[in-house]
Amino acid sequence: MVQQIEKGNIMTDNKSGEILIIEDDKDINDLLATALSKAGYRTRQAWSGTEVLLKLDREAYALVLLDLMLPGLSGEELLARIRQMDASLPVIILTAKDELDEKINLLVAGADDYITKPFEIKEVVARV
Numbered sequence: 001m002v003q004q005i006e007k008g009n010i011m012t013d014n015k016s017g018e019i020l021i022i023e024d025d026k027d028i029n030d031l032l033a034t035a036l037s038k039a040g041y042r043t044r045q046a047w048s049g050t051e052v053l054l055k056l057d058r059e060a061y062a063l064v065l066l067d068l069m070l071p072g073l074s075g076e077e078l079l080a081r082i083r084q085m086d087a088s089l090p091v092i093i094l095t096a097k098d099e100l101d102e103k104i105n106l107l108v109a110g111a112d113d114y115i116t117k118p119f120e121i122k123e124v125v126a127r128v
Helices: 025-040 049-058 076-085 100-108 119-128
Strands: 003-006 009-012 018-022 044-045 062-066 091-095 113-116
Touching: 018 025, 018 049, 025 044, 025 119, 044 049, 049 076, 062 076, 076 091, 091 119, 100 113, 113 119
Parallel strands: 018 044, 018 062, 062 091, 091 113
Antiparallel strands: 003 009
């Protein structure tokens, strides 16, 4: 997959260029969407694992920000499903789970990065 950053927008050869934010806490989801939009990225928001499966089935995304503790499917289950659907879709985990074994297991399972809460929004934007 060809991917480049152009003036804050993720541009890919076969993706919409949008970042899918999957976070059940509305305040955190809105904070991420606002900060990323101000940085020039286009975002979509989702609040549950089952909602995400519907979105991923209908649209392609350039990047996923994934919370682990979600209603419906857990973030771990969702990561496995995302990897089955698209092994090349970048996934950044955003979670309060900060145990080293958890981080390692999810990185081995296909996460591209892992950020623990509380986080600095500037760091999230930089990692995106």
